[in-house]
Amino acid sequence: MLDFIRKYFKRNSLDKITVKKIEALEKTFGFSVGAPSLYLKALRHRSRLIEDHLADTESYEQLEFLGDAVLDLIVTEIIFDYYPDENEGFMTRLRSRMVKEQTLAELSRQLGFDLLIEVGNRVKGQGIELKESVLCDIFEAVTGAVYKDKGLEVTRKFIRTVYSKYVDIDNLSSTHDNYKSLLLEYSQAKKLSIPEYRVISEKGPDHDKTFEIEAVINGEGCGTGIGKNKKKAEQTAAMHALKTLKARHTVDA
8 A cells, every 4th residue: 555655646746748658668568667767767868967957877878787787688598498409609699689789779669669768959850769779778778677666577577578579589590690790700710810890980979970990800901881880880891891701712712
């Protein structure tokens, strides 16, 4: 009874828009939210901090850090249960695909988190809430909020349900899209140096940067990639470098 009263007063201290946002989350989760402030924080972009006079820790970034670790654990458990006969290398590669930026961004969209993100008035209309990097971070932050609010078991059930509904794990397991890993394996097999990634250029404002990165092997640039973050640019650079090296070794053969 006491818990019900506390929740009632917490809910009634919020404005109508915020209440609707919490109710939308509860519908998505399938359980009641105990600490609304956690979820509001998980959906708040740092561009809101100055105009709302909030501390640096009141954006989603802190919960994203926690959610990233919790998500890694639960996804590892899913893979361990799903593929009990596979080796560590297979499990590591699959986990990387299951928690990569594109996967988590798509989960955010499927769950409607993109419609709930709060950005500052000065940057509204610039598409920040549509960026894959932000949507990925939001999914991790919400995971962290669920963990802090409801504990590991509820979080585990939530994440397992989401992946079961929206992610084709069998398809992911047979997809080879971690080009950095593939390039490293190829370089080692051909007795080449370990690939290094060098930033060629960095353009645009902080909230919308574009990176150009070059993959360097044996001191030579083998491929370049452009992306909205360094990880994407590095993956593209690795893909091009892999194609270049394979073509070169085919000719040499």
